Amino acid sequence: MSDDTFMGVPREKIPWYPTIDYSKCDFCMECDKFCPHRVYERREGEVKLVVAHPEHCVVFCRACAKTCGPDALSFPSKPETIELIKRLRAEAEGHDA
Amino acid sequence: MMPERYAVLPCNGLDKAVGPLAREIAQVVVEACRGELVCPVLYNNIPALYAKALELPLIVIDGCGTRCASKLAAEHTLKVARKLQVAEALKETGESAGEGLTPDAPRLALCRLLAERLLSAPEEAVALDTDAGFAEPAEYATVTHDKFIFRIPLQGYLFDENHCWARVAGNRVRVGISDYMQQELGDLTFCEPPQMGAEVGQFDAVGSVESVKAVADIISPVSGRVVAVNPAVAESPEIINEDPYGRGWVAELELRDLEGDRALLLDGDGYLALVRQKAADYRP
Numbered sequence: 008m009s010d011d012t013f014m015g016v017p018r019e020k021i022p023w024y025p026t027i028d029y030s031k032c033d034f035c036m037e038c039d040k041f042c043p044h045r046v047y048e049r050r051e052g053e054v055k056l057v058v059a060h061p062e063h064c065v066v067f068c069r070a071c072a073k074t075c076g077p078d079a080l081s082f083p084s085k086p087e088t089i090e091l092i093k094r095l096r097a098e099a100e101g102h103d104a
Numbered sequence: 105m106m107p108e109r110y111a112v113l114p115c116n117g118l119d120k121a122v123g124p125l126a127r128e129i130a131q132v133v134v135e136a137c138r139g140e141l142v143c144p145v146l147y148n149n150i151p152a153l154y155a156k157a158l159e160l161p162l163i164v165i166d167g168c169g170t171r172c173a174s175k176l177a178a179e180h181t182l183k184v185a186r187k188l189q190v191a192e193a194l195k196e197t198g199e200s201a202g203e204g205l206t207p208d209a210p211r212l213a214l215c216r217l218l219a220e221r222l223l224s225a226p227e228e229a230v231a232l233d234t235d236a237g238f239a240e241p242a243e244y245a246t247v248t249h250d251k252f253i254f255r256i257p258l259q260g261y262l263f264d265e266n267h268c269w270a271r272v273a274g275n276r277v278r279v280g281i282s283d284y285m286q287q288e289l290g291d292l293t294f295c296e297p298p299q300m301g302a303e304v305g306q307f308d309a310v311g312s313v314e315s316v317k318a319v320a321d322i323i324s325p326v327s328g329r330v331v332a333v334n335p336a337v338a339e340s341p342e343i344i345n346e347d348p349y350g351r352g353w354v355a356e357l358e359l360r361d362l363e364g365d366r367a368l369l370l371d372g373d374g375y376l377a378l379v380r381q382k383a384a385d386y387r388p
Contacts, residue, residue, distance in 0.1 A: 013265055014265050014368060041319065065266065066266075067266055067309075067321075068266070068323070069309070070312065075169075085305065089306065089307060092368070093368070
């Protein structure tokens with residue numbers, strides 16, 4: 008299915024998803040309220056929010072980070088991600104050839 | 105030379121560390137240009153109180169990414185001459201907003217610097233002189249799913265898999281969102297264009313769009329420098345719903361490396377295939 012690949016690369020091979028810095032996160036849940044793709048999930052206990060579905064995250068989207076007051080969300084480097092995608096595409100083409 | 109006078113509409117985010125910085129920058133700017141400060145709370149309640157002040161060109165200062173001040177300006181269809189988002193500006197300078205709600209001496213100094221920059225940066229003209237080369241697409245392919253019809257122009261457009269398009273004319277390119285994306289988002293209520301002059305890498309955000317359902321970044325298919333933004337969509341974002349590939353363009357860029365960028369993009373046929381796949385399990 009289309010949702011399983013991005014730019015011809017299996018989605019699970021692209022490490023694009025938010026990372027929560029728990030030393031900054033105040034569990035205001037703005038990111039979870041914002042994200043329509045259900046990347047986050049709330050939990051009982053001390054850690055009240057986790058990145059439960061990284062594979063739902065839209066590659067190159069960082070919109071949730073803009074809702075984060077304490078700036079607790081980070082994403083991988085975009086240029087490095089593009090390089091990785093290029094490499095994986097080249098490898099896939101090599102296999103097809 | 106005395107700087108031009110401005111009305112300044114700042115963030116009022118007193119509960120976050122960037123809020124007091126926005127307020128400090130606003131005060132420095134107002135003092136430097138003998139301008140008028142517009143309280144966002146009071147303006148929201150009684151806009152008429154600031155009718156006189158807002159005859160001046162407007163500077164909007166947002167604290168964080170929620171951009172309350174920009175949104176307030178957009179709600180009142182105010183024309184923005186200059187703007188600053190403090191959280192982003194801090195990131196660019198490698199500084200943090202600091203702890204607590206009272207800015208310390210280094211941050212006050214940084215506020216003065218940002219205020220100075222805000223006033224002295226050249227105000228770039230919005231180049232809207234020509235739509236030449238950016239004519240509306242002659243024909244569309246369509247993908248139908250239930251009662252939904254998604255249009256895709258087959259000629260003259262490049263697409264990325266974030267459902268954004270690029271239309272090239274000479275060394276310039278216009279970018280916007282696809283018909284599929286605008287339907288997925290639903291009625292748009294807000295469009296935040298990118299900063300004029302911003303250097304954009306391939307797949308960087310060039311602004312964002314907001315509907316009653318969601319906010320989405322506009323992911324630029326190509327790299328380049330922002331040389332124009334479409335004031336019409338900032339004022340009336342529904343134009344994007346009505347005409348996503350034409351009048352609903354969001355930004356115009358001067359191309360940097362089209363040939364390099366192109367390797368990772370889809371042409372009309374490629375994007376048509378992607379929308380066919382997406383439409384199969386489309387749930388509005």
